[in-house]
Amino acid sequence: xxxxxxxxxxACLLAAALxxxxxxxxxxxxxxxxxxxxxxxxxxxxxxxxxxxxxxxDGDYRLTAAAASYDxxxxxxxxxxxxxxxxxxxxxxxxxxxxxxxxxTFDRDHEKARxxxxxxxxxxxxxxxGQTLEYDRAAGRLTVNGAVAxxxxxxxxxxxxxxxxxxxxxxxxxANFATAVVSEGVEYATAGKALTFxxxxxxxxxxxxxxxxxxxxxYTLRVGKVEHYHDKKLVLSDSQYxxxxxxLLAAKKTVVAIRDGEPVLxxxxxxxxxxWYIRTREYYDLAGKDYGVVYADYMAWRGLGVGVREFRHDKxxxxxxxxxxYASRKPWAANQIVQGEWRSAxxxxxxxxxxxxxxxxxxxxGDLLSANWYLMDAGKTAKTVAEASASRxxxxxxxxxxxxxxxxxxxKEVRGFWDYSATRNLAWSxxxxxxxxxxxxxxxxxxxxxxxxxxxxxxxxIDYTPKLAYYTTRSSPWQxxxxxAHATSADKSATLQQxxxxxxxxxxxxxxxxxxxxxxxxxxxxxxxGATGASDLLLKTNLLKNISEKIYINTSLSLGxxxxxxxxxxxAAVGATRQFDVETDYILDEYHRVNLIVGYDLAxxxxxxxxxxxxxxxxxxxNWNLYSEYQPSQSGWNTVGAMLAFxxxxxxxxxxxxxxxxxxxxxxxxxxxxEGLLAKKWSCSVKTDYYSGGAINLSEIQFVKDNHCQDLxxxxxxxxxxFFCQIRLKNPSRSEAKPxx
Numbered sequence: 183x184x185x186x187x188x189x190x191x192x193a194c195l196l197a198a199a200l201x202x203x204x205x206x207x208x209x210x211x212x213x214x215x216x217x218x219x220x221x222x223x224x225x226x227x228x229x230x231x232x233x234x235x236x237x238x239x240d241g242d243y244r245l246t247a248a249a250a251s252y253d254x255x256x257x258x259x260x261x262x263x264x265x266x267x268x269x270x271x272x273x274x275x276x277x278x279x280x281x282x283x284x285x286x287t288f289d290r291d292h293e294k295a296r297x298x299x300x301x302x303x304x305x306x307x308x309x310x311x312g313q314t315l316e317y318d319r320a321a322g323r324l325t326v327n328g329a330v331a332x333x334x335x336x337x338x339x340x341x342x343x344x345x346x347x348x349x350x351x352x353x354x355x356x357a358n359f360a361t362a363v364v365s366e367g368v369e370y371a372t373a374g375k376a377l378t379f380x381x382x383x384x385x386x387x388x389x390x391x392x393x394x395x396x397x398x399x400x401y402t403l404r405v406g407k408v409e410h411y412h413d414k415k416l417v418l419s420d421s422q423y424x425x426x427x428x429x430l431l432a433a434k435k436t437v438v439a440i441r442d443g444e445p446v447l448x449x450x451x452x453x454x455x456x457x458w459y460i461r462t463r464e465y466y467d468l469a470g471k472d473y474g475v476v477y478a479d480y481m482a483w484r485g486l487g488v489g490v491r492e493f494r495h496d497k498x499x500x501x502x503x504x505x506x507x508y509a510s511r512k513p514w515a516a517n518q519i520v521q522g523e524w525r526s527a528x529x530x531x532x533x534x535x536x537x538x539x540x541x542x543x544x545x546x547x548g549d550l551l552s553a554n555w556y557l558m559d560a561g562k563t564a565k566t567v568a569e570a571s572a573s574r575x576x577x578x579x580x581x582x583x584x585x586x587x588x589x590x591x592x593x594k595e596v597r598g599f600w601d602y603s604a605t606r607n608l609a610w611s612x613x614x615x616x617x618x619x620x621x622x623x624x625x626x627x628x629x630x631x632x633x634x635x636x637x638x639x640x641x642x643x644i645d646y647t648p649k650l651a652y653y654t655t656r657s658s659p660w661q662x663x664x665x666x667a668h669a670t671s672a673d674k675s676a677t678l679q680q681x682x683x684x685x686x687x688x689x690x691x692x693x694x695x696x697x698x699x700x701x702x703x704x705x706x707x708x709x710x711x712g713a714t715g716a717s718d719l720l721l722k723t724n725l726l727k728n729i730s731e732k733i734y735i736n737t738s739l740s741l742g743x744x745x746x747x748x749x750x751x752x753x754a755a756v757g758a759t760r761q762f763d764v765e766t767d768y769i770l771d772e773y774h775r776v777n778l779i780v781g782y783d784l785a786x787x788x789x790x791x792x793x794x795x796x797x798x799x800x801x802x803x804x805n806w807n808l809y810s811e812y813q814p815s816q817s818g819w820n821t822v823g824a825m826l827a828f829x830x831x832x833x834x835x836x837x838x839x840x841x842x843x844x845x846x847x848x849x850x851x852x853x854x855x856x857e858g859l860l861a862k863k864w865s866c867s868v869k870t871d872y873y874s875g876g877a878i879n880l881s882e883i884q885f886v887k888d889n890h891c892q893d894l895x896x897x898x899x900x901x902x903x904x905f906f907c908q909i910r911l912k913n914p915s916r917s918e919a920k921p922x923x
Contacts, residue, residue, distance in 0.1 A: 679713075722741075
């Protein structure tokens with residue numbers, strides 16, 4: 183008996199045994215290595231037995247086990263106990279196969295292996311489990327039998343009776359398979375006679391698909407042959423749709439596009455422009471990574487719509503060009519649409535050109551005609567942007583604009599900008615508006631702050647030329663900004679120097695006493711308007727205080743001072759603002775809460791309520807809210823409202839909301855969104871709105887019948903007087919599942 187410390191002596195014994203008692207003349211020679219904690223030679227059987235950390239190495243084969251015996255005459259290795267058998271260059275792709283089992287027998291002479299008990303085989307991203315495995319390298323075949331399960335990457339496992347794997351083709355076939363495919367949250371149970379998987383596609387024969395119970399489903403899709411070209415398309419040959427024992431539909435061949443692992447199925451829906459529609463897509467491949475999409479749609483109000491979009495890549499796989507064109511049945515005719523687009527990208531340069539024409543008689547002739555061009559070139563030191571657009575809407579109304587701009591990096595801290603824009607708007611009423619601006623700006627950036635100077639800036643109709651600004655960008659509770667500019671009113675009647683100063687301070691919530699927290703937000707702004715003497719000053723601070731577990735108070739103090747006449751905005755800023763607001767949340771109990779906002783005018787020394795609301799919960803499923811708003815300009819309560827919301831547990835979800843205007847004595851707004859059960863299998867949803875001065879708009883009524891594994895959906899749109907029906911597949915809930923499912 184030899185120990186690990188006598189490895190050299192054990193190796194000599196193995197070499198002597200193989201040399202003096204050679205096996206039959208097969209020409210393979212002795213294995214490269216056989217090591218273990220204990221190795222014993224049995225002369226009678228011309229056999230070696232090894233125990234403890236067994237390691238066997240021979241060419242492309244490597245095996246580890248707890249114990250093993252090697253028949254020198256038959257050149258057969260039998261291993262037991264947590265055996266791991268590795269085969270290099272296993273298939274045509276050169277992948278390594280790792281086989282785990284409790285018992286493995288390896289025939290060196292014929293390069294065959296057999297594994298039993300707890301078989302686990304890993305080839306790349308594919309894992310196979312079963313009861314027994316047989317491998318024949320010369321025939322290029324591997325067979326797994328008994329409760330076979332195959333999992334490829336992140337796919338659902340495929341179960342079957344047996345697996346036959348062809349190493350030359352890197353392809354496997356599972357007999358009598360069953361699996362589940364999940365798409366958009368719905369699980370499709372799939373079973374059939376055989377499933378063959380490879381690198382390029384997966385095939386199924388005599389497949390049956392359903393989302394219902396597997397043993398006694400309400401419906402099935404039966405397909406003679408399924409060809410799944412990975413991430414490209416799904417081809418169904420000789421498919422039939424069965425509802426129970428009745429065949430309802432049959433198709434010789436059906437092709438479904440696949441993109442990003444999901445089938446691209448027809449999409450149905452409804453909108454105000456197209457009416458009811460059905461949209462389909464079909465992908466096609468071009469050279470290399472280039473591909474295209476063909477669109478074929480049917481729209482109730484536009485008719486047939488077709489289009490194409492192509493994506494072109496460079497040799498590195500980066501998208502460089504994208505083209506698209508789409509048109510409905512009669513482009514530029516009534517109720518029709520036509521549009522096109524071209525995008526390009528190369529390095530730092532990108533460009534977009536697009537046009538669109540949409541004609542809708544029910545909204546006015548010439549509803550929309552637009553064209554756009556955009557160019558961006560981002561170099562190492564400069565970024566250039568150019569864009570132009572033109573559109574015509576509702577008859578003669580037109581809008582055109584052009585913009586050119588460039589950003590130049592002068593060094594790491596200084597950047598320059600220039601921008602030119604021109605806009606012209608001609609409304610259908612004859613109103614004309616033309617605006618042109620040109621601005622150059624220089625920015626100096628340092629950690630924590632930015633200084634800038636600009637030649638022209640337009641905001642709220644005011645021209646600022648030039649403008650100096652300085653503001654902070656640091657992560658600090660304190661922030662401030664200052665700016666001064668030569669300002670000119672929109673009608674050129676007034677010109678003055680405007681200076682603005684703003685500071686901001688915010689603190690995190692701070693505990694000042696048990697159950698009491700304070701958080702402060704303060705702002706201060708000051709503006710002066712040249713020699714006119716006009717100025718505005720505003721100080722505001724907020725404080726949040728948690729009095730107890732039931733009372734929360736948020737206070738706000740606003741102090742303002744305005745004086746003089748502002749010729750820019752043509753407003754008089756006279757008088758002071760002294761306002762103190764208090765918002766209180768008081769939790770009455772588990773189901774009721776009161777919210778009250780009260781303002782106190784410090785100058786006039788009087789209170790005025792702003793909002794009062796009472797919220798509650800009618801146990802266990804209803805939430806309600808009553809509120810009233812106070813309008814200071816009208817010196818009275820001008821609005822009252824109520825809302826009732828429903829939780830899903832009540833059998834009804836949604837809400838009912840109303841709002842009443844006290845000033846005009848009329849209902850301002852009312853809306854209903856409800857969905858609930860009508861019967862055991864039927865549910866209904868209703869959507870309706872009402873606004874002051876209008877009519878009640880019942881926008882949608884929908885009925886849904888629960889058919890275990892399918893939903894029958896019937897929708898009615900009263901305004902358009904249209905119906906829509908569809909069958910929506912789903913998985914039955916656990917409570918509805920049959921015992922044998």
